Amino acid sequence: MPVNQSDYIKDVVFAFKKLPGIGERSARRLAFYILSQNESVAYHFANTIKDAKQNIKLCKHCFNLSGEELCPICKNSSRNSKLLCVVENPEIIYVFEKSGNFNGFYHVLHGLINPLEGITPSDIKIKELVGRVEGGGFEEIILALNPNSNGEATMVYIQKILSSYDVHITALARGIPVGSDLEYIDKDTLSEAINYRKNFG
Ligand SMILES: [Zn+2]
Secondary structure, three states: OOOOHHHHHHHHHHHHHOOOOOOHHHHHHHHHHHHHOOHHHHHHHHHHHHHHHHHOEEOOOOOOEEOOOOOHHHHOOOOOOOEEEEEOOHHHHHHHHHHOOOOOEEEEOOOOOEHHHOEOHHHOOHHHHHHHHHOOOOOEEEEOOOOOHHHHHHHHHHHHHHOOOOOEEEEOOOOOOOOOOHHHOOHHHHHHHHHOOOOOO
């Protein structure tokens, strides 16, 4: 049976719906928007993603997205080679770099251990992390993973597996996001903030 036009639209809606944070309604809005634009806009959109995907690979050191074998961060010899920050995905590197507070190197796991979805340590870049630590040079490994159950499970696992190496393992302090009101903070965040309180002043 030939594919009619509405099936084409359905396919585009479906493609948008697969993106994180996009529900049915947003997907429909985006699909109708892009399909209502002239050809150059729609093709530019599609080709930009295609070109990037064809040319971007994973940095062979840190597994960040990179246009070359090594990403610009790994190529930068002025960074602190004693610090290694472990993150879930390349987007977190972007956030850290934007904050401008971190001058060490990164290691992207590309996921978290997730027993419910069957994601085990061998499915993410933990073996490669151990390899880098084994290679020597790093003094501190900072586990910068989200404090949810999968993040916690992954941090506990990494801590255990790296315990035999001569590295200091730290995690991000948990607490109240800068600029937020205590009144509106959720109770889990607040109890974490209390449990991990530090001296004032
Ligand atoms: Zn890199």
